[in-house]
Amino acid sequence: MSASIKDGISSRDAVLDSAGRLFGERGYRGVTVRDIASDAGVSAALVMKLYGSKEKLFAAAKPDESLLSELDVPASELGATLVFRVLMRRERGLKEPWAMLPFVIQDSPTPDAARTETRERYLSSIAGLMGDTTPERLYASTVIALMAGFGEAVRTLGMFAEWDFDELVAHYGAIVQVQIDACRAART
Structure with a gap:
């Protein structure tokens, strides 16, 4: 389990934080749902349940200007x-x-x-x-x-x-x- 979930951040926020960082470091094609799940300390199934697809997660993790x-x-x-x-x-x-x-x-x-x-x-x-x-x-x-x-x-x-x-x-x-x-x- 990741430190962020232990610190009281929701699974959804932990996944979004991990996705934003990993997409920013490796790009869309360089990151898998499993990578994001592992980094966030959750299962890949939970990532899919929360966001529906890698594409929707990528859209949600776009940088905030x-x-x-x-x-x-x-x-x-x-x-x-x-x-x-x-x-x-x-x-x-x-x-x-x-x-x-x-x-x-x-x-x-x-x-x-x-x-x-x-x-x-x-x-x-x-x-x-x-x-x-x-x-x-x-x-x-x-x-x-x-x-x-x-x-x-x-x-x-x-x-x-x-x-x-x-x-x-x-x-x-x-x-x-x-x-x-x-x-x-x-x-x-």
Whole structure:
């Protein structure tokens, strides 16, 4: 039985947490219902009873982009805050929306529609946070590319594991912040 079930989290939540993390690390095709059940500390039969199919579980485990709109920090701290959140989710074993982006799109029954919808959600959120009003939202696009790469590198490739947490936030946060500051400078 997994620690999360022992700690009082419902079986449904444990399965969803495990599915989100595993799909984010390995993609849809790289994860079986048995993998998810084992990680959650439940039976594969219970997973199927709760969600009906791997496809429905994948849809339920999609990343929650609301985390982008919940950022209430000055634009001057946005880069470090985005990086901090990726690292905190890694530390806590939570699913990583940035790392899940390619899987959500590639494994969708309609990849073109998923790409358009996901791109627009992320662009709208990031552009709004940083005030990017350029027609192409070039600065927001660059921040998304930097964060998606970082999320993938940290979670899927296991990079930066040796770095000190605060040093990595400062280092990579500064890289992201360059685009945020360039956007602010372009507006003035």
